């Protein structure tokens with residue numbers, strides 16, 4: 001691992017108890033280790049009904065559970081209510097990534113995270129979603145703030161997990177842990193579009209469950 005001095009993290013309001021929405025192990029690995037290093041008391045909330053098919057959902061979730069257990073971090077396994085996700089995505093099937101369907105997708109995940117935080121006494125929510133360079137951080141932060149604003153006593157922490165070497169450490173940790181490496185964002189439409197892009201470039205479509213960090217130097221998509 002690269003030598004580095006981690007910044008001391010200060011969740012908003014001087015709070016130390018955080019509910020971390022996690023999208024997958026590669027994206028949350030650095031976020032988790034950074035919070036542990038600062039003594040932040042956090043629990044993982046895994047709510048990602050966007051991920052398709054279910055086999056891919058379980059691959060990503062199980063990898064995240066494994067890493068949480070390794071660090072002794074609590075893990076809330078929330079619903080895989082994909083029917084509701086598809087209902088909300090109706091009419092947005094051909095939206096490009098970072099468009100309106102993604103806003104809906106982030107909204108849905110943050111809404112459930114904020115509700116759980118409200119019902120279980122977490123004053124702060126945050127997410128691993130923004131650490132991926134494939135994502136629009138402003139779009140994610142807007143969704144997080146909108147969800148938290150529904151509840152008194154719940155605040156969204158818009159910390160930029162990419163800064164201070166966070167992006168590089170995300171890759172280092174993923175390689176160290178040999179995390180499962182997803183090759184598309186998550187939903188059936190991102191799988192369709194990624195495969196179309198690959199075919200256009202003369203590449204084979206994605207095969208689920210075969211790629212792991214550390215096996216080559218390419219970077220997956222969180």
Ligand code: SF4
Nearest residue numbers: 102105185186187190
């Ligand atoms: S591309 Fe990713 S963020 Fe956008 S709707 Fe699909 S799974 Fe959600």
